[in-house]
Amino acid sequence: MPKILKTLIAAALIAGTAFGAHADSHKNAVEEVLVILSSDSLQTQGMAMVLSNTMAEKGARVNVLLCDEAGDLALKTYEDETLKPRDVTPGQMLRGLLKQGGTAKVCALYLPNSEYTKDDLIDGVGVAMPPEMADQMLDPDMRTFTF
Structure with a gap:
């Protein structure tokens, strides 16, 4: 040869x-992920949303739980500085994730401990209930990421 x-x-x-x-x-x-975001850091919020959108683009079903100040990303009135290189805010990236079929919920404690109501949240964002979130966190087929 x-x-x-x-x-x-x-x-x-x-x-x-x-x-x-x-x-x-x-x-x-992993086919489905849970991203728990509670940081108030703009760059940490941005990176969590970049990775969430990227996982969705790769075919994962992405569920986002927004706690503490990160819950503000889901407000209709949300505004913040844009992040380079794409000049978008974490809130804009969250909205993009929702358009891709991702889900987002604010922590059960977010609304009762703020001045906001469910009406202040953007369309498609719900309020997480502890039993449902615990089921997701305990699901061996779901990977959980925290930021």
Whole structure:
């Protein structure tokens, strides 16, 4: 067998092995995630939303729980500084996630301990109930991320 043919066969086998490993890594991919965001840091909120949107783009169902000052992202009146490089706010990124089919809820303690009501939340954002959230957090098939 000519050396070039051996080299091509070896390359094809290596590529096939690499492809198989890549396919296997997605076979066990997490299908649904819970992102708990409670930080009041603009950059932390932004990164949580960037990663949430990216996971949604990769096919994951993304659930976001907004607690404490992060609950403000879900307010109709929310405004904040934009973040580079895309010049968007974490609140705008949250709205983008909702358009992609993601879900968002504010913590059960957020509204009763603020001046806001459910009417102040953007469309599509609900209020999380502890039993439902505990079920998600305990679900072995759901990965939980906290920011």
